Amino acid sequence: MSFQLTDEQRLISETARDFVDNEVVPRARDSDRAERFDADLARRLGAMGYLGAPVAEDYGGRGLDHLGYGLIVEEVGRGDSAMRTVVSVQTSLVCGSIERWGTEQQKQRWLPRLCSGEAFGCFALTEPDTGSDAASVRTRAERIEGGWRLSGQKMWISLGSVAEVALVFAQTDPGQGHRGMACFLVPTGSEGFSSQEIHGKLGLRASDTAALALDAVEVPDEALLGEVGDGFKVAMSALDSGRYSVAAGCVGICQGCVDASVAYAKERKQFGVPIASFQLVQEMIADMIVRRDAARLLVRRAGELKDAGEPNTRETSVAKLYATESAVECANLAIQVHGGAGYVDDHPVERYLRDARVTTLYEGTSQIQKLIIARDATGINAMTPVRAD
Ligand SMILES: Cc1cc2nc3c(=O)[nH]c(=O)nc-3n(C[C@H](O)[C@H](O)[C@H](O)COP(=O)(O)OP(=O)(O)OC[C@H]3O[C@@H](n4cnc5c(N)ncnc54)[C@H](O)[C@@H]3O)c2cc1C
Numbered sequence: 001m002s003f004q005l006t007d008e009q010r011l012i013s014e015t016a017r018d019f020v021d022n023e024v025v026p027r028a029r030d031s032d033r034a035e036r037f038d039a040d041l042a043r044r045l046g047a048m049g050y051l052g053a054p055v056a057e058d059y060g061g062r063g064l065d066h067l068g069y070g071l072i073v074e075e076v077g078r079g080d081s082a083m084r085t086v087v088s089v090q091t092s093l094v095c096g097s098i099e100r101w102g103t104e105q106q107k108q109r110w111l112p113r114l115c116s117g118e119a120f121g122c123f124a125l126t127e128p129d130t131g132s133d134a135a136s137v138r139t140r141a142e143r144i145e146g147g148w149r150l151s152g153q154k155m156w157i158s159l160g161s162v163a164e165v166a167l168v169f170a171q172t173d174p175g176q177g178h179r180g181m182a183c184f185l186v187p188t189g190s191e192g193f194s195s196q197e198i199h200g201k202l203g204l205r206a207s208d209t210a211a212l213a214l215d216a217v218e219v220p221d222e223a224l225l226g227e228v229g230d231g232f233k234v235a236m237s238a239l240d241s242g243r244y245s246v247a248a249g250c251v252g253i254c255q256g257c258v259d260a261s262v263a264y265a266k267e268r269k270q271f272g273v274p275i276a277s278f279q280l281v282q283e284m285i286a287d288m289i290v291r292r293d294a295a296r297l298l299v300r301r302a303g304e305l306k307d308a309g310e311p312n313t314r315e316t317s318v319a320k321l322y323a324t325e326s327a328v329e330c331a332n333l334a335i336q337v338h339g340g341a342g343y344v345d346d347h348p349v350e351r352y353l354r355d356a357r358v359t360t361l362y363e364g365t366s367q368i369q370k371l372i373i374a375r376d377a378t379g380i381n382a383m384t385p386v387r388a389d
Helices: 007-034 039-047 066-079 081-101 104-116 174-180 231-267 279-307 313-343 349-360 366-378
Strands: 121-124 140-144 147-158 165-171 181-187 193-197 209-220
Touching: 007 039, 007 066, 007 081, 007 349, 039 081, 039 104, 066 081, 066 231, 066 279, 081 104, 081 121, 081 147, 081 165, 081 181, 081 231, 081 349, 121 147, 121 209, 140 165, 147 165, 147 181, 165 174, 165 209, 165 231, 174 181, 174 231, 181 209, 181 231, 231 279, 231 313, 231 349, 279 313, 313 349, 313 366
Parallel strands: 121 165
Antiparallel strands: 140 147, 147 209, 165 181, 193 209
């Protein structure tokens, strides 16, 4: 594993840092306060090439490797997790799935517009009664002549009310379990498709989150992504990339916490000296730095394995688990360093805490990551309870 960035990687990171400092950071607080999804800024992320960074250039992406992609996500995550969510969902879950599983026609139709930010996409797996147990989706796909009819509900879908296309996971044959799952590329303008924005979230307030309803939505055969029965594999391959992206964004939160805390601790005086002079304050800063560095190295390890084409599900889960829990921990410590000033949004640290909180929930909760990691070690799947009788 390499510990140094190449010149090209350093340039990618510095360019992203400048863009985030100039364009993302100045708007983050107001969007959060207003619970407003900033579509204009999201499109500018696309114009920078940040919505399809690892997608092949032939399809409108930048053809970057995962390490380069992770560096961009880290910077956007430092600036605003709501915007980082746009990058992660659009790039890893939507574009990544279409590029990996799509037909040439599907790729040509959707990828250039998604990568440029001209259109948004969403990834609709979760349902009101189906979260961690993703194989149990109840949305039904019934065969009709020349296509499929989809009916069901989806819950907590990022970009759900602004997306032009939804990757909808549905069950084609309930008797088949996850082997009956399929994924469909559904234009959100289709008759019977509707969305409802979800408000009142603890964090990610500037991220669009929606509940979706599919009321006998009809799509042609060409809407199928992969084959019938591939749906679960499409979802899991997307999450392997999505978890990496969430983890990279959380390294950015850790970095933001260190930056804000160091600056504040050197400026704020108590007992006649900067609070940075107190060993107990230094301890909090040191704890954040250790977390940040460890999370960053775990993300890089997962990225290098992805770029080498090596198996990386366990390493990606380790990175996701550690980086997300560290982001929560760092944000909590950063508020402590700021004292009362950290409790209001003049400083970014209270938003860091609220935004970080969801990262241990979505794209597989921390408990699910632990079960994946320990399943790999033991060969025993403890995700499904074994009944005593
Ligand atoms: C802001 C936001 C955005 C989201 N965006 C998307 C999106 O774009 N697309 C999408 O499809 N979904 C999205 N989600 C949904 C998210 O992925 C789910 O919330 C997550 O997978 C957890 O599912 P759940 O909420 O149903 O919790 P549950 O699965 O009901 O879990 C509740 C608790 O039980 C625990 N638990 C469950 N099963 C087990 C087990 N086998 N062993 C041990 N503990 C277990 C969990 O760890 C958790 O602590 C989003 C959620 C939020 C809040």
